[in-house]
Amino acid sequence: MREKIIIALDVDTKEEALGLATGLKDLAGAFKVGLQLYNNTGPGIVTELAGTGVKVFLDLKFHDIPNTASRAAEAVVGLGAFMFNLHASGGSKMMAQAAEAAKKRAAALGITPPLLLGVTVLTSMSEHELRDELGVARPLDEQVSSLALLCRDAGLDGVVASAREIPLIRKTCGEKFLIVTPGVRPAWAAQNDQERTVTPACAVNLGADYVVVGRPVTAAPKPQEALQRLLAEMDGEKC
Ligand code: C5P
Numbered sequence: 001m002r003e004k005i006i007i008a009l010d011v012d013t014k015e016e017a018l019g020l021a022t023g024l025k026d027l028a029g030a031f032k033v034g035l036q037l038y039n040n041t042g043p044g045i046v047t048e049l050a051g052t053g054v055k056v057f058l059d060l061k062f063h064d065i066p067n068t069a070s071r072a073a074e075a076v077v078g079l080g081a082f083m084f085n086l087h088a089s090g091g092s093k094m095m096a097q098a099a100e101a102a103k104k105r106a107a108a109l110g111i112t113p114p115l116l117l118g119v120t121v122l123t124s125m126s127e128h129e130l131r132d133e134l135g136v137a138r139p140l141d142e143q144v145s146s147l148a149l150l151c152r153d154a155g156l157d158g159v160v161a162s163a164r165e166i167p168l169i170r171k172t173c174g175e176k177f178l179i180v181t182p183g184v185r186p187a188w189a190a191q192n193d194q195e196r197t198v199t200p201a202c203a204v205n206l207g208a209d210y211v212v213v214g215r216p217v218t219a220a221p222k223p224q225e226a227l228q229r230l231l232a233e234m235d236g237e238k239c
Contacts, residue, residue, distance in 0.1 A: 001234045003029035004204060005227070006057055006180070008214030012040045014048065020218055021054050027227045030055035030082060032212055043079055050080035057180075057212075061119050063087035066094045070101035073116070077105040081114050083180075085160060088118040088147040095154035115158065117180060118151035120144045123162040141165070145172040152177055158209070163198040166206040182212035186230045187237075189216035200230060201237040 005028045009017045021031050031054050033046055038060060049056050058081040062069045069086060076084045086098055099116050106113035120143070121130060127140045136143055148159050148169045158178025161169055166179055185197040192215050200211045213230065220226035 001204070001231055002027055004208070004210050005200070005231070006030045006032050006210050006212045007217055007227070008032040008034065008059075008182070008212050009049075010034060010036050010214050010218065012036065014041045014045055017041070017045060018048065018052070020223060021049055021052060023224050024217070024227055025052070025054050027224065027231065028054075029210065030057050032057040032059050032214075034059040043075075046076075046079040046081055050082075055082035056080065057083040057085075058114075059085055061085055061087055062098065063090045064094070066097040069094045069098045073098040073102040074105040077102050077109065077111070077114060080111075083115040083117065085117040085119055088120050088151050088159070092150050092154040095151060095156055099155040115178065116156045117178065118147065118154075118156050118159045120147040120151070120159055120161065120165075123183060141168055145169060148173050148177075162196070163203045163206055163208070164196060166203070166208055170207045178209045179207060180210040180212060181208040182214075184211045184213055186216055186233050188229070188233075199233070199237060199239065201234045202239040204234070205239040 007024055007028045009020055009031050011017050017037055033056055046056050046058055058076055062072050103113045130136045130140055144165050145168050149172055151159055152173045160180045162183055163181050169179055181203045183194045183197055184200045184203050187199055191197055203211045217223050217226045
């Protein structure tokens with residue numbers, strides 16, 4: 001189970017991030033660098049983390065013209081990330097070109113290309129916002145499955161999706177398509193600002209390949225113990 005856990009390093013400093021990664025590396029599959037840590041510390045944090053032997057998911061959600069997104073994707077490969085992402089709403093041309101550019105750069109460097117994920121509809125977005133603010137007339141579920149299919153057909157490896165979207169995406173995109181699910185909470189943890197959470201075991205049972213966990217572990221007084229408890233719960237829980 002531990003390979004499926006991605007720890008979100010949502011902290012401000014390099015020292016905090018490296019401290020958490022060092023303490024948790026034997027209990028987790030990968031570590032996520034998002035906008036908070038990246039913008040506080042710079043791209044070197046990815047190289048430094050990868051240099052300690054951990055896998056890094058760079059969660060910057062690119063959304064730009066195909067050329068810019070592709071050049072950014074090449075840079076991500078050079079940093080040594082194992083996974084990164086972009087917004088599916090950037091369109092299939094942007095996604096396909098970025099995927100191609102990352103593969104070419106990886107081949108030139110003689111390394112395995114990073115996994116590329118699409119973000120369909122942000123889970124913070126409501127049906128009402130999608131329709132009345134963004135002008136998307138079709139229902140949210142349809143928008144999610146249609147964008148997930150667009151991701152797959154553009155050559156992406158998978159999507160980031162909430163637990164409630166997993167069955168639909170599995171049905172639409174098949175068994176090999178990766179699903180990475182944030183917003184999970186062990187039974188004993190606080191919900192924080194997440195809504196409609198499921199436990200990590202339930203997310204995996206629904207078909208998630210990876211689950212992203214942040215504060216229940218990183219904000220715990222003893223992060224290692226919290227992650228051990230979470231893993232024990234995952235092994236024991238029937239969902
Ligand atoms: O602390 P917590 O477990 O809520 O952290 C979840 C992580 O997953 C955060 O880094 C958050 O930005 C990210 N995320 C999310 N919901 C999404 C996409 C990403 O919570 N829909």
